[in-house]
Amino acid sequence: MIRVLHSSDLHLGKPFGGFPEEVRHRLRQARQDSIARLGEAARAGGASHVLLAGDIFDTMTPQRATLRQAMNAIAGQDDLTWVLMPGNHDHLGAVEIWGTLARERPANVALALEPAPVELAPGAVLLPAPCTTKTPGRDLTEWMDAAPTGEAIRIGLAHGSIRDFRSVEEMGGEGGAVIAPDRARRAGLDYLGFGDWHGRIEVTANTWYSGAPEPDSFKPHRPAGALLVTIAAPGATPEVREVETGQIAWTRLVLDLLEAEDAPSRLAGALPPLGQRERTLLDIRAAGRVRLAAQAALAHAIADVAPDFLWADSDLSALAVSHDTTDLAGIDERGAVRDAAEALAAAADAGDATAAAALSRLYTYAMDVK
């Protein structure tokens, strides 16, 4: 029996340039801290090894401090053995990473730099498929089929796509999937752990993407974490348990509003609990159709709750705004202001987004001056 913690895609050193400086710092620190949290999860789960399936570092030439601090953090988890394998971001061509680690790695670190069996423990062998380049263009796991491991438990470790998770638009006409989805079956693996996809995915009972230990996008993934994998014996179905390790939540709220709905109430109901907000990045996307007043109220409500969060942004551009005489009367009963409102409303109805924005602004001003 062997029990390992499967993780990947730490992307240490990722800059998160799209955020303000203080948020960037928090995000980078959270990724650095994920090593300790993985160690704790492994220890808590009784695992002996932590298998990192690639993209441990975000770039091929991370700053030396990033490299050293990561190794120091791993060295601090010396009751565990850490197996590090190159991914597409930190592939074998990243001599600065792997050359340095080969010279300076802590005693509890094993580097999986060649497609050759590595004995994890008596009776358990790891078959790694390290990325040779950013886009190898071939199935690096193919060698596993013929790898001799005797009667030992066979654990595969790979990085890449078994199917393309991207949309057609994202692919730009190129397919990225080259790894056989049934590699575990073909190679007789008891477990095949993948990296590359940042969300956790169960492909088959013994083929999993662990996902990243710390989220890095607003995509609707399962909570960030790792997989505690227990294999009782060769040929046994592995027991896979998901453990959460994420520190900062990336929450995208999609408010698809109806005209009759109370938009601020919908927002309030969808927000995370107060205690979580300080470590949450909030991205609000409003869609649907509301009245002018509701739009103004929603914008006001968003502005009101934004300071609760580590970072908050909103996009109401997909939110269609409707208006009738009551709404326009809210701006003014009659007169030139009302005339301007009606002119803008007509243009907005004709699809003029600038006019729609101007009308919303006029509504807000009118409310303020009243």
Add this chain to the structure above:
Amino acid sequence: MKIRALTLENVRKFGGRRVSIAGIGDGITVISEANEFGKSTFFDAIHAVVFEKHTGTSGEIQKLRPRAGGGVRITLDFELESGRYRVEKRFLAQKGATVTDLDRGTVIARDGEAEDWMAQHVAAAEQGPAGLLWVRQGVLGLEPLDGKKSEKDRLTEARRDLLSSVAGEIEQVTGGRTMDRILRRCQEDLDALATGARLSPKGAFKETEEARKALEAELAVLEQQCSDLAEALAERRRIEGELQRLDDPAEKARRESDLREARVAAQAAESHAQKIAAAKGELDLAAMRQGEAERQRRGLADAIVAAGTAAEGLAKAEALQAKAGAALDDLRAGEAGLARALEQAVAAARALRAELTQAERAERVKRARDEAERLSKLLEEVRAHIAAAAEMRERIADNPATPRALALAEAAVAEVAALRGAIAASLPRLTVTYSGETRLMQAGQPLPGGEAIALEHGAEIEMPGIGRLHVDLPQGTDTEEAQRRLAMALAAEAEALAACGADTLSAARQRAQARQADEAAAKLAEQMQRSLAPVGVDALERELASFRETVKGATHAPVRPVEEIAAALEAAETQEAEARGRLASLAAQIGDAREAAAASASALAAARDAHASAEAAAGPAEDRTARLAALAEAADRARAETATRQAAFDRLAADAPDAATAAANLKRAETAFDNARRRREQLVERRADLSARIDTRAEEGVEERRDEVAGRLAAATERAARFQAEVDALVRLRDALETARAGAREAYFEPVQDELRPLLRILHEDAGIDWETDSIMPGALRRGGETEAFDTLSGGTQEQIAILTRLAFARLFARRGQHLPIILDDALVYSDDERIVKMFTALNRVAMEQQIIVFSCRQLAFAGLGGERPDIRMEEVG
């Protein structure tokens, strides 16, 4: 609406009293009372009962409370198209409101419903103009600043207040304050983000734009650095692969073996080449010996022929030598004769030249002598003129009678004569007619008879036989003055004559004539002097001395004429030149002959040398044939030796390996070996360089920085786009508001203008109003072809325009079926007497259709307004 009656109970000044005004008519009603009577209380009460809710506690309502306190009751009777009504409101205590239909005598609404009824029927500010049009003192914008608002805002608000009763209508139509505030907010927000006509980014927008551009630039640099880094990494991988191949042991052994084999082959080829070189040396030596033998045989044969030829040449040279010597001797004999003839010609010419010199000197002496004589005479003449001129100048100096002095003397004499004539003319005349011989005597002289004789003061006339007649004329001021002037004239006359060196005028004239004659003579002498000696006497004397020096010591030896001597000399010199020419020609011939002689002598010497050499080379003549045969035999032997050596060399050359190929192969092998070594060194060096660069970039974390900057750039770009969208929306909103306001203004104020125009003409012929674009208030007055800003008009004119504008609104509303009472509270305080009468005319014109209620303390001034003047009844209340 038309107000008919007003009752105030316990209101402000009228605490504990009930005050009523009844019988208010359709046209003008004037309530004219002294100051402090409480007119403004009436005014405020009307305002409160129409516009304030009975439940209100605002400042306006609090002001209605009397000092003694208690509730306030206000009752207003009015007419609407639907009938006559009364509204009664109790404020502050026992609050309540009722509306009574006076025609039916029934209360139709109470409290809240009464307020709603009023709002609907009277104070319809929300739906249209308020029920009243107000003109109130203190809202014309002429009051002192309160120090809080800007002048423009204050004036704008004051003018709005002036039109407060139609403000609702204006606000509704043009947006009014709401429009102002929204536009101001919109512009403020726009100003925070954009500036200038082109709406260039400003503030946070500008900062974002600048940050975006900076990030773009930074990203470009980082992209380049990352690209360089990627290239460096790729190149290092290639280098390491190549180094691996170079360091491969099998490849290394192959390169070394190749080099060894090439070296062995090259050494073998070199050894064979040395053997060939030795054979070649022996062959060359044999060929050299053969050549020498043949050369010796040919040399002897040639020497024998040359000895014969040299003997013939010697004989010819000797003959030529003898001939040249004879020719030279003949020429030298001719040269001696010519030399003697030349010597004679030279001597003759020399003698003639000496004679010519002597004759020329005699000529010069003669000319000098003649010239000295002429100059001597000229000098004497000149000196005589100098002496004459000096004498005349001396006499002129002694004669002061210049023409000016003479003219002064003549004038002085004439002055004396004139004065004397004048004095004499004034003297009494005595005419004596003698009858006998006895004569009267004066100064010993008898007085002539029959002629008038002037009698001077103090004159003594002896009358023989009778006595003496003493003339004693009266001495007045004129006489004394005449005498004084005469004395002065006489003194001047004496002085002028003395200046001429004379005591009489005739003497003075003679002296002047003499002076003129002397001056003419002096000028003539000086002119002669200058004419005869223009260069001066000294120059003439020096010239004379020079001629005398030439003459001194000269003899008078007789000589031939110069021309004759010169002709003889010319002939002699011609003979000399001819002799010299012939002699020179002969000398040239002699030179040629000498050179010919020298050449033949040289040729003779050469022929002798050649002959001797040829003989020496050929050797003794007796064994010449034997020696020639021996040399021919030796040459044959040498040729045979050379053939043998050539055959041996050819055999070796045919067997030689390809040395060039072996050398080329060796060179190739060595080059390949060296190249591999050098390539390895280069690669190692390049790898070290690349590693250093990669380490540097890695340490800088350029990829992380690139990703970070790319993220920041994306965020900045999105932020800038949001700002731009916001600016676009604000511009769109501003434009929409301004367009709507402009349209509303045009639509709304045109009818007002139509109503205002005839009213305005009562005050100002051909006047018109321009409305302010932003505030939509009267902005300027046009009159007499000029436009004056409202703010620059006098207080009276502003007030008049404000009231007329209100009246125009009232007329407009009246035409729409809305009859609004116009209430003036102490209005027209700034208007002069002439204008106030015109304003009364305007008010009366409007009053034909509108009810106007005027409160005024100016009882006299408003007497001309006309209208009804109802009684004010006042009574105490319990």
